[in-house]
């Protein structure tokens with residue numbers, strides 16, 4: 001007898017009335033007749049998606065746990081329908097050494113209720129080889145913080161490794177952002193809207209061009225984090241050719257919000273890259289050129305966000321608003337469940353090599369998010385599990401909510417209540 005059966009599932013878009021058999025955390029059958037099992041959950045015809053994979057979160061653990069930690073971050077993930085998260089390396093210490101990488105696996109293994117992967121950072125070229133052995137999701141470079149000469153060395157070093165690794169880039173040019181930031185700082189204007197001027201669209205396009213050139217020269221895969229301008233998409237459309245050589249990610253805030261929100265919400269929507277004006281910003285129609293939706297969940301405290309435009313840290317918490325916002329678009333016929341599967345399940349699993357994730361099929365991990373597509377909700381940060389209880393989407397009326405999240409057969413969220421579970425490093429051999 002198997003462990004669990006989810007009966008009466010709607011495997012959107014095409015398969016209604018299915019039963020999913022689960023044993024030992026894996027999907028063992030998909031049938032019309034429910035298999036015999038220890039436990040049965042009646043899904044009552046609701047849409048069932050593969051658990052969402054977030055390619056881009058900042059859980060701040062270790063070192064900045066007053067903003068978030070792997071427990072609260074993973075609770076937010078579960079509440080938002082995510083079953084796997086990929087954590088960014090800008091913690092304290094940064095995840096740039098073998099020691100720090102192993103330490104973070106240990107911390108996350110103790111605290112996380114969802115499965116996790118880790119992006120490695122690069123400070124020291126000599127650490128690339130030892131970290132590579134530990135299976136980072138990618139090597140992440142913040143181009144706004146390093147010179148292109150260093151980036152070139154990173155590409156060269158990674159190209160010498162026997163296995164292929166993706167290089168994820170935060171594409172904003174260091175010289176241009178520094179120059180424009182100094183220029184804006186020299187004035188006395190402290191209106192948050194000037195932050196958009198301090199990091200203009202051209203800064204992204206210049207960095208993107210450099211990353212593309214290096215990717216081609218060294219024949220390395222790159223993943224462009226949080227693309228924010230139309231010009232970038234035009235460039236990506238031109239150069240994208242075979243396989244996953246160049247892949248790209250968009251955040252919900254760059255898709256749904258423009259720079260007028262800097263006027264409305266001040267530094268609470270300060271983020272890197274900044275929100276763009278209507279001429280440059282992206283919208284849902286650009287998803288066809290994009291491979292992944294990543295939340296860039298970047299929590300900070302209220303006190304930090306209340307500082308002035310130059311002192312408030314950049315970042316927006318998004319794990320618990322992303323799926324409701326997207327389901328709302330499905331209800332408006334602007335998106336489909338297929339888009340969600342492509343952008344938040346199948347593509348991130350393929351690009352970052354998560355072999356057992358991203359699809360509902362026999363042999364895959366039993367990770368699911370169950371949707372109530374008719375449930376209406378007014379976004380309220382008091383309901384968030386993240387430590388960062390604010391959102392530019394506060395007060396938005398949405399239709400469509402995740403109502404249950406399951407990680408390897410274990411319920412981690414049921415109607416907004418989260419439950420303990422032992423999250424696992426996804427590249428661990430099973």
Ligand code: DOR
Nearest residue numbers: 058170271272298314315
């Ligand atoms: O807005 C941002 N916040 N952009 C980044 O690149 C870093 C992130 C953070 O860690 O807060």
Ligand code: ZN
Nearest residue numbers: 170225226272
């Ligand atoms: Zn970034």
Ligand code: ZN
Nearest residue numbers: 056088296298
């Ligand atoms: Zn980020």
